[in-house]
Amino acid sequence: MKALRPSLLLPLCLGLALGCSGSSDGRVAVSGTVVFKNNPLDQGTIQFFTKENNELAAAASISEGKFHLPAAQGLKPGTYRIVLSSGEPGTKAPEDAAPGETGPPAKERIPKEYNVDSLKKPVYRDVVAGQKNQLEFNIP
Amino acid sequence: MRKVRHGFTLIELLVVIAIIAILIGLLLPAVQKVREAAARMKCSNNLKQLGLAFHNYNDSQNRLPPATGPSGCCWGTWQVVILPYIEQDNVFKLYVNWGGNDRTGPRYSGSPNTINVCNKRFNILTCPSDTPNTPFGGLTNHNYAVNLGNTGYGQQSVLNGVRFGGAPFLLNGKSTTIQGISDGTSNTMLAAEVLQGQGRDLRGFTWWGDASGFSAYLPPNTTTPDVIYSTYYCNNQPQINLPCIGTPTASNPSRMSARSRHTGGVQVLFGDGGVRLVPNSINIAVWQALSTSMGGESYTSY
Numbered sequence: 128m129k130a131l132r133p134s135l136l137l138p139l140c141l142g143l144a145l146g147c148s149g150s151s152d153g154r155v156a157v158s159g160t161v162v163f164k165n166n167p168l169d170q171g172t173i174q175f176f177t178k179e180n181n182e183l184a185a186a187a188s189i190s191e192g193k194f195h196l197p198a199a200q201g202l203k204p205g206t207y208r209i210v211l212s213s214g215e216p217g218t219k220a221p222e223d224a225a226p227g228e229t230g231p232p233a234k235e236r237i238p239k240e241y242n243v244d245s246l247k248k249p250v251y252r253d254v255v256a257g258q259k260n261q262l263e264f265n266i267p
Numbered sequence: 268m269r270k271v272r273h274g275f276t277l278i279e280l281l282v283v284i285a286i287i288a289i290l291i292g293l294l295l296p297a298v299q300k301v302r303e304a305a306a307r308m309k310c311s312n313n314l315k316q317l318g319l320a321f322h323n324y325n326d327s328q329n330r331l332p333p334a335t336g337p338s339g340c341c342w343g344t345w346q347v348v349i350l351p352y353i354e355q356d357n358v359f360k361l362y363v364n365w366g367g368n369d370r371t372g373p374r375y376s377g378s379p380n381t382i383n384v385c386n387k388r389f390n391i392l393t394c395p396s397d398t399p400n401t402p403f404g405g406l407t408n409h410n411y412a413v414n415l416g417n418t419g420y421g422q423q424s425v426l427n428g429v430r431f432g433g434a435p436f437l438l439n440g441k442s443t444t445i446q447g448i449s450d451g452t453s454n455t456m457l458a459a460e461v462l463q464g465q466g467r468d469l470r471g472f473t474w475w476g477d478a479s480g481f482s483a484y485l486p487p488n489t490t491t492p493d494v495i496y497s498t499y500y501c502n503n504q505p506q507i508n509l510p511c512i513g514t515p516t517a518s519n520p521s522r523m524s525a526r527s528r529h530t531g532g533v534q535v536l537f538g539d540g541g542v543r544l545v546p547n548s549i550n551i552a553v554w555q556a557l558s559t560s561m562g563g564e565s566y567t568s569y
Contacts, residue, residue, distance in 0.1 A: 152548075170512060172491065172519045174427060181428045182552040183484070186491040188510065199548070200490065210427045214514030216498065225376035225403045226475055227341050229496040229521065233514040242518035246428050 154201040157185075157254055159262030160192050161211065163237065167192020168266075171213030171237070178206040178251060189213070204256040208249045211241040211264065237266060303396065303529070310394035310410070310460060310527075311534050311542045317391075317411060317458055318540040320352035322445065330442045334413050337440030340476030341374040342367025345413055345436065346392065347384065347474075353391050358384055366440060375474045376406060385474045392473070396528040400463045400471070402500075408463035408471035412523070414456045415480035417555035417562070419494075419520035426484065427518050429555065432562025435538065436480055445538060448560045452538030455560050456483070459525035459535045459545075462509055468502035469495055470509065470523050482522035483558030487533040488547045493523045 161168040171189040176182065185202050187194040196202065214233030240248040254260050325331050332345040343365040350359035361383035364372035375385050386405040393399060394410040401407055416434030418426035425431065432450075435443055435457055448455045459481055464470035470493060472478040477496065485491050488508060495501045498513030508526055515521045527533040532546040535557075545554070556564035
């Protein structure tokens with residue numbers, strides 16, 4: 128019986144390790160900060176696109192200069208094209224009325240290479256396995 | 268002979284009461300679960316009815332209804348023209364100026380459409396898991412939105428590199444057919460659940476263009492905020508699965524995602540009439556592929 132124990136333990140540990148890592152599908156948590164004109168960006172959205180086939184992999188909202196993706200909605204290790212967008216506040220609908228035609232979108236505050244020109248002049252960031260992924264953006 | 272009357276002792280009574288209390292404690296959560304399961308069944312049944320309605324509409328009109336009328340946002344959406352197919356023909360007949368070809372007549376939000384149609388709540392378009400809401404003067408929110416494809420509300424041909432792959436529902440009076448869904452009807456969504464925004468929030472406000480459809484750019488129940496065209500209409504409540512921002516931009520345009528109060532996913536109506544629960548954890552590329560009608564993607568499962 129004593130000789131059996133280690134052999135029983137090994138598959139158990141292996142199963143546990145596999146079972147736990149499988150839940151997030153190899154994805155890792157990603158968080159970061161966005162500084163815009165020396166101040167934390169108050170609101171905005173960050174999107175991650177795979178470099179190889181240009182698929183949307185994850186998105187998160189930026190609040191007070193910070194964003195966070197938990198592992199369950201995180202990214203697989205790799206290189207990602209970044210799309211950052213933040214509209215200038217100001218689009219106002221008439222108060223206390225049912226909505227009608229929508230106006231043009233808000234003015235973009237973030238430089239073009241982070242959004243509309245992102246395919247032409249891409250900004251890439253790497254996500255790596257086995258370490259804390261903290262992405263810093265300092266946008267002038 | 269006299270029978271000996273035997274009473275319960277205090278201990279026996281207490282034990283019985285304790286056992287009953289434990290049993291009730293076990294039962295209560297189960298009842299709550301059964302309630303949610305029943306509500307979910309009702310929501311899925313509503314979607315099936317909608318599926319039949321879309322197929323019947325397609326058979327009699329040789330096309331699917333457009334998401335919005337020819338003049339855009341404000342003179343009625345698919346939700347009005349589908350009414351005769353969900354046995355609400357009498358209500359449909361009271362709606363005036365659908366499509367608003369002159370762009371001047373009464374809107375969805377003007378008399379007599381308000382009292383006759385848009386102030387009414389249709390049970391078949393309401394999911395009991397969600398909280399009903401009326402954002403303006405009694406106009407009602409509902410829980411089902413049609414599929415507008417894999418980019419934003421405006422059906423942009425390319426959004427940040429994601430290419431629009433066709434959708435079963437189009438804007439401004441344009442429409443498609445079920446026969447034209449070349450990706451296969453069982454691989455293409457027709458409609459999905461959305462949540463009703465609370466207060467003056469416009470999510471689920473399906474009488475109006477922007478809210479008539481959902482965008483599959485982001486996965487179901489995403490924590491990334493929906494984009495509404497004005498901050499005035501955005502009641503940001505991320506803690507109850509209703510995050511939003513009110514400043515659309517070119518690379519983050521107006522769009523509303525599929526959302527629900529069910530555990531783990533949203534229920535989706537597919538082109539073949541089937542209703543399935545799509546998990547929140549679905550790969551975004553697969554979810555986008557399910558939304559395109561002519562994208563030519565080759566995913567087999569999710």
